[in-house]
Amino acid sequence: MPAMNLPTQCRLCPRQCGANRAAGEMGQCSAGDKLLVARAALHHWEEPCLSGPPEAETGSGTVFFTGCPLKCCYCQNYSISQEGLGKEIDTDRLTAIFLELQEKGARNLNLVTATQWLPWVLPALRTARQQGLQIPVVYNTGGYERAGTVRALDGAVDIWLADYKYADAGLAEELSHASDYRDICENAIRQMLLQTGAPQYDSEGYLKRGVIIRHLVLPGHAEDSLNVVFRMKALQEETGVPFLTSLMCQFTPFYHAADHGLGRRVTSYEYRKVVDAAVAAGLTDGYMQQKSSAREEYTPPFDFEGV
Template sequence: MSTSFVIPSRCTLCPRRCGADRAAGRTGYCGAGGTLKVARAALHFWEEPCISGTRGSGTVFFSGCALQCCYCQNYPISAQCFGKEVTVERLAQIFLDLQAQGAHNINLVTPGQWQPWIIAALTLARDAGLDLPIVCNTGGYETPDSIRRWQGFIDIWLADLKYVSPALSAEMSAAPDYFAVAKQAIEAIMAQTGRPVYGPDGMLRRGVILRHLALPGHIDDSFRVLDQMAAWNDADPGCLVPSIMSQYTPFYKAAEHGIGRRITTYEYRRVVNYAVDKGLTSGFMQQKSSAREEYTPAFDLTGV
């Protein structure tokens, strides 16, 4: 099977549409250039239970990110683009190695900036026996064209809905259009993927888990996010699996943007109570102990 694919010469893979000539080795807003980079590939046990299960999620962390959030816990790879250059053939083998280790699924973390490379690798790996569900782990900042290109390759979307306020998303992610873009993207992935489907072992085989990370001092915006999640769920009950997260830790440049502390138990309880009041009960909540730095993996090129 050929591994040919087109490297963007005027990149529009993400909503930034920065136009970088990546075929000539230029880097885009996301930090990604013309050669695929991976920072870590290993079994990961800290996703939602229906993703990590008992054997772990076969998680591949890709270098670069279109959002560049000021508080990103993965900032060495997302903002600083740490990683190792690998071929498409090597990425296909990484997928197969994770399957051989017993992974429940293949979990692609921030893959959008490398979509052509990853689709080529998935095609190779499938031809060689890969048969696990594929998870797209995304910040929700995706174009409709990108979502359409993932059709037939992504089974599960592990997507964020971070903000509603344009002012807040501009401050935290330099993306004032975040909510407008993410709302359209999430509606597209729900239409593409359909309602959640579970295997006999309770593991998610297909569907959308929609995450929200509550930020300290900004729970009013969390309420607005939950309003939108509830509106989707009210219109089509069970169309998504909500996941309300408390794991915010003030990494990277968080203090410079006014969020240099962890969320309080009181703040998180208010967010959880609001979600329950809105009927978002068929999903996941976190213990406050999840806000610990040791839950962030070491980006040491494991498995690469």
């Protein structure tokens, strides 16, 4: 069943492709008039303030949506982000999924790449809250978001889990077909910080409000990562709002990565260089990864569990 108020000229994401989704036309994100979800389950491999320690029986209640405004050539979730894998559901089922994850012990509701599905997601969140949803809502995004869309989510989202992928326009264009990525991402993160304020935790140390900015170090592009660190620090100084930094070395050459010079993993030297820069910049509140994180098995199976 289509959602109510589907756009006839879609402008939800920065692509602003103008697709008539009410008539079933697909946008550049590959979303049309039918909601597609690939997985809804407890996830144990997000940042510890979201998932808890690895031995925890609970986790982050993660909903993986089909499609994506970005087209990253190395996406580890390419089967759902670019190949269209997903199961059709309606708003009522999405509402039930949110509540089921809470009942399973999820510490938060983690919406992965949800922007193209907001005509379904927002009504489902409203209804779920009316029916007892109390856990924080995490908006898990590649960072390529319109500031206006972020503003529209004020009050619906408690925690922003946002990537800052690139500083260089040429690199963003080659790897994600998004030469405007840096400016779009910074405008969005700026709005996220102003909406949420400084990180807040519950009595057990789980994040209940705030912003986490992730950056995945790419092989051969440590210099761009250093520029990202510099610009993240500038955003913190400009807004005066602290955030958590998550520097990741888990890059694995999935999909078409090798065709773009990304056919290997990140070296310890490359990653340490970026971590040292973040520490020198004072971005010490957050997380870094062990090299063992670069493993295929950390990508969940998209087998429609929980959908």
